[in-house]
Amino acid sequence: MASHSTHELQVKPFEPSSLFKVVILALIAVGVLSFGLGLWLSEERTWTSYLVSFFYFSCLGLGGLFFAAIQHVVKAGWSSSVRRYAEAMTSFIPFILFGGLILLLGAKTLFPWTHEDVINSSSLIKAKTAYLNIPFMATRIVICALGWFAFKWFIVGNSINQDQSGDHNLTLKNVSLSIAFIAFFALSFSFFSVDLLMSLLPTWYSTIFGVYCFAGLFQSTFAVLALMIIFIRRAGLVKGYVTVEHQHDIVKFMKGFTVFWAYIAFSQFMLIWYANIPEETEYYIMRSQNGWLAISFLLLIFRFIVPFLALLPRGLKRNDNHVIAVSVLILVMQYLDIYWMVYPNYNDGMIKFGLQEIGIFMGFLGLFLLGITLFFKKYSLVALKDPRLHEAINHHVTY
Amino acid sequence: MAKLMPGLAAIFTDEHQVLEAARKSRDLGMTKFEAISPYPIHGMEDACGIKRSSIPYVAFVAGMTGLLGALALVWYTSVYDWPINVGGKPPFSLPAFIPIMFELTVLFAALSSVGALFYHCGIPRVDPPTIDPDLTCHKFAIFVPENESGYEAKKLETFYKSLGAESVKKVEAY
Numbered sequence: 323m324a325s326h327s328t329h330e331l332q333v334k335p336f337e338p339s340s341l342f343k344v345v346i347l348a349l350i351a352v353g354v355l356s357f358g359l360g361l362w363l364s365e366e367r368t369w370t371s372y373l374v375s376f377f378y379f380s381c382l383g384l385g386g387l388f389f390a391a392i393q394h395v396v397k398a399g400w401s402s403s404v405r406r407y408a409e410a411m412t413s414f415i416p417f418i419l420f421g422g423l424i425l426l427l428g429a430k431t432l433f434p435w436t437h438e439d440v441i442n443s444s445s446l447i448k449a450k451t452a453y454l455n456i457p458f459m460a461t462r463i464v465i466c467a468l469g470w471f472a473f474k475w476f477i478v479g480n481s482i483n484q485d486q487s488g489d490h491n492l493t494l495k496n497v498s499l500s501i502a503f504i505a506f507f508a509l510s511f512s513f514f515s516v517d518l519l520m521s522l523l524p525t526w527y528s529t530i531f532g533v534y535c536f537a538g539l540f541q542s543t544f545a546v547l548a549l550m551i552i553f554i555r556r557a558g559l560v561k562g563y564v565t566v567e568h569q570h571d572i573v574k575f576m577k578g579f580t581v582f583w584a585y586i587a588f589s590q591f592m593l594i595w596y597a598n599i600p601e602e603t604e605y606y607i608m609r610s611q612n613g614w615l616a617i618s619f620l621l622l623i624f625r626f627i628v629p630f631l632a633l634l635p636r637g638l639k640r641n642d643n644h645v646i647a648v649s650v651l652i653l654v655m656q657y658l659d660i661y662w663m664v665y666p667n668y669n670d671g672m673i674k675f676g677l678q679e680i681g682i683f684m685g686f687l688g689l690f691l692l693g694i695t696l697f698f699k700k701y702s703l704v705a706l707k708d709p710r711l712h713e714a715i716n717h718h719v720t721y
Numbered sequence: 722m723a724k725l726m727p728g729l730a731a732i733f734t735d736e737h738q739v740l741e742a743a744r745k746s747r748d749l750g751m752t753k754f755e756a757i758s759p760y761p762i763h764g765m766e767d768a769c770g771i772k773r774s775s776i777p778y779v780a781f782v783a784g785m786t787g788l789l790g791a792l793a794l795v796w797y798t799s800v801y802d803w804p805i806n807v808g809g810k811p812p813f814s815l816p817a818f819i820p821i822m823f824e825l826t827v828l829f830a831a832l833s834s835v836g837a838l839f840y841h842c843g844i845p846r847v848d849p850p851t852i853d854p855d856l857t858c859h860k861f862a863i864f865v866p867e868n869e870s871g872y873e874a875k876k877l878e879t880f881y882k883s884l885g886a887e888s889v890k891k892v893e894a895y
Contacts, residue, residue, distance in 0.1 A: 595816050
């Protein structure tokens, strides 16, 4: 262990500038406005756009909690200073409950299995009605959202309480809580993605679908973490605790899960392509017609090939501007991926993208930033009394 | 690495002292010395001034070779030499080839990384010279070969003694 930590350590309280506050409020206002206006203009487009953005930010909120939980379970030392950033991301989790309940209002528009004639048209869908019905789906969403909220409350709460008391037992408590959360998350997130995205095409199924959504979730979580590390450092709020070494490791994770996403996406695609069974191939046929083929290839190129090659060299992982560019690319691709899963089911399979999609996304982005801002206004940017913080301060990446 | 050299070894009992000694040796302008430790020491590669090895590049090139080699292999066997109709799919079906291309990429990159590592570390070595058996357990050493620039046994001995070396001894070959 290198004992010479000569660099200065500093954490300043986070004080959002008035411009930042105005931007957040403007984003939320734009979101509410486009949601209201959209419902009046085109109900279907509004709900599909809402679903994509809601799922997108739910993933980021959950990704933050999942990252924090993994660090607790493996008793990681290096990440104890970055963990607070991930914990800030979890401040979106309370919105999942409200957002999910609002989503249920649009269930009749979104989910074809809510219509009698669709159910009667196919014996495949008829056989699934015991699972695919609104009361049961509402129950599942509420259980998922409440469960995630409870785990966030305790895991993040323990970490925050430690800032005051410095009690090491809180770290130990978080280990078992995190194990329970990871088990719960594996199941609940599969249900969540199957319900919200896969059931849009009720005759189709893929057993790897939950993992596919998780792969995108985790990749984009690291992109947000990398952006937070760089911007907080640029603002001069944290010095010494979170360095380029932490950025390097987070970006390594980002590259790793870039490959993981490609691996899972290909696993899903290849088995369906190879077996060539009609009720399975319809999903990919819809995504190879009416211009969707171009978007499918955009995903392959800009969600896997470009970030993978761009993140290979060591020096580039430590280059702020480069990491910002790749992270933004990955976040855009995560949106495109969810959009690609939802939109081919509507508008007669044609590509529709416009102000409605952007407006509602901006609203959710505002909520997400609002959650992070409020979190950091209340709590320290670094878990200063974490028993493993000295490991994070002395962290350095060997080559 | 391959040639054995006589020289001088300073034995330390403290990890921090050997790290400091390595840093000071590099500051003196020495480039050929080696730090010997029973386990990896954080910051040692920096202190010794060791540059990055070529392993990442070897892995990348070997990985690309594996990728393209696998493509050539499946193309020759399944498309060119002996095309078989499988499920009505065209002979050249990239999705079916990707698992093989992926596996050979990983295999080539992994094996050549290990090979490059062995090459850079000069292992395995039959009957390696020993400076002190305790160096595999709880002691550390700085070894300076005789062809090091500014090598002067007397001066180096006092230099390492002043840095806390437990003993400094002559080594016939290392």
